[in-house]
Amino acid sequence: MHNKGTSHDGTRRALFFALLLALPPALLGGAYYYGYRERPHRPVQPVPFTHASHTDAHKAAMPCVACHNGAEHTAGAGMPADSTCLQCHLHILPQDARLAPLHAAANKNAPGYTGDALRWVRKAPLPTHVHFNHGQHVRAGVTCAQCHPAPDAQVPHRMSACLDCHRNEGVPTDCSRCHH
Ligand code: HEC
Numbered sequence: 001m002h003n004k005g006t007s008h009d010g011t012r013r014a015l016f017f018a019l020l021l022a023l024p025p026a027l028l029g030g031a032y033y034y035g036y037r038e039r040p041h042r043p044v045q046p047v048p049f050t051h052a053s054h055t056d057a058h059k060a061a062m063p064c065v066a067c068h069n070g071a072e073h074t075a076g077a078g079m080p081a082d083s084t085c086l087q088c089h090l091h092i093l094p095q096d097a098r099l100a101p102l103h104a105a106a107n108k109n110a111p112g113y114t115g116d117a118l119r120w121v122r123k124a125p126l127p128t129h130v131h132f133n134h135g136q137h138v139r140a141g142v143t144c145a146q147c148h149p150a151p152d153a154q155v156p157h158r159m160s161a162c163l164d165c166h167r168n169e170g171v172p173t174d175c176s177r178c179h180h
C-alpha cells in the first residue's frame with residue numbers, strides 16, 4: 001500500500017518535472033508564433049520611409065509603379081533605385097537627418113558618401129516553394145491594393161487569399177500551379 005503510493009507519487013513528480021521542462025520552450029514557441037503571425041514587427045529599414053508620404057493624393061501622389069516598375073511586366077515588382085529618391089530629395093527635406101543614409105548611398109556631393117546602395121529588408125516574402133508572377137496578375141487587371149492594401153504594414157501573404165480569388169475568378173487551383 002505504502003510502496004504503491006510512493007511509486008505513484010514518483011510518477012507524478014516525474015511527470016510534473018517533465019511538464020516544467022517542457023514549459024519554457026512551449027512558451028517561447030507560443031511567443032514566437034504569436035509575434036510572428038499576429039503582431040508582426042516592421043523590420044528596421046535603412047531609411048524610415050513611409051508609403052503614405054509618397055502615394056497619398058495630398059502628398060507626393062506617386063503611382064506605385066513609379067517605384068516598383070517591374071510589377072507590370074515581370075515576376076518581381078522590384079525596388080526603386082536610390083537615384084529615383086534623390087530626384088526629389090535633393091530638393092525636398094534636403095538636410096533631414098532621416099535621409100542622411102540616402103545621401104551617403106547615392107549623392108556624390110554628400111559628406112560620408114559611400115556609393116553603397118540602400119538595402120531594403122523584405123517584409124512579406126513568400127516561401128521559396130511558391131511561385132508568383134506580378135506581370136501575369138497586373139495584366140489581368142488585379143490592382144496592387146487588392147493584394148497590398150497597406151504597404152506600410154507587414155502583412156504576410158496567405159495561401160487562403162490566393163485560393164479565394166482564384167476560385168472567384170475561375171483560375172485553376174491545383175497545387176502544382178503555385179508550388180514547385
Ligand atoms: C516625387 C518626389 C519624391 C520621391 C521620388 C521620393 N520622395 Fe520621399 N518624400 C517626398 C515628399 C513630398 C515627402 C514628405 C515631405 C514632408 O513631409 O514635408 C517625402 C518624405 C520622405 C521621408 C520622411 C518620412 C516620410 O515618409 O514622411 C523619407 C525618409 C523619404 N521621403 C524617403 C524617400 C526614399 C527612400 C525615396 C526613394 C525610394 C523617396 N523618398 C522618394 C517626395 C519624394
Ligand code: HEC
Nearest residue numbers: 049054055062063064067120121122123124125144148151
Ligand atoms: C517613392 C517610391 C515608392 C512608391 C511610390 C511606392 N513604394 Fe512601395 N516600397 C518603396 C520602398 C523604398 C520600399 C521598402 C521599404 C518598405 O518596406 O516600406 C517599399 C516596399 C513595398 C512593399 C513591401 C514588400 C515586401 O515584401 O517587403 C510593398 C508591398 C509595396 N512597397 C507596395 C507598394 C504599393 C502598393 C505602392 C502604391 C500604393 C507603392 N509600394 C508605392 C518605395 C515605394
Ligand code: HEC
Nearest residue numbers: 064065068071076077078125126132137142143144147157
Ligand atoms: C495578386 C496579388 C498581387 C498583386 C496584384 C500585386 N502584388 Fe506585389 N506581391 C504579391 C506577392 C504574393 C508578393 C511576394 C512575392 C515573393 O516574395 O516572391 C509581392 C511582392 C511585392 C513587392 C516586394 C518586392 C518584389 O519584387 O517582389 C513589391 C514592392 C510589390 N509586391 C509591389 C506591388 C505593386 C506596386 C503592385 C501593383 C502594380 C503589386 N505588387 C501587385 C502579390 C501581389
Ligand code: HEC
Nearest residue numbers: 131132136137140142146157161162165166169171177178
Ligand atoms: C485578387 C485576385 C488574385 C489573387 C489574390 C491571386 N491571384 Fe493568382 N491569378 C489571378 C488571376 C485573375 C489569374 C489569371 C491571370 C491570367 O489570365 O493570365 C491568376 C493566375 C495565377 C497563376 C497562373 C495560373 C495558371 O494559369 O497556371 C498563378 C501561378 C498564380 N495566379 C499564383 C498566385 C499566388 C501564389 C497568389 C497568392 C500569393 C495569387 N495568385 C493570388 C488572380 C489572383
Ligand code: HEC
Nearest residue numbers: 126127130157158159160162163166173174175177178179
Ligand atoms: C494559388 C496559389 C496556390 C495554390 C493553388 C496552392 N497553394 Fe499552397 N501555398 C501558397 C502560398 C502563397 C503559400 C505560402 C503562404 C502560406 O503559408 O499561407 C502556400 C503554402 C502552403 C503550405 C505551407 C508550407 C509552409 O511553408 O508552411 C502547404 C503545405 C501548401 N501550401 C500546400 C498546398 C497544397 C497541398 C495545395 C493543393 C491542394 C496548394 N498548396 C495549392 C499558394 C498556393
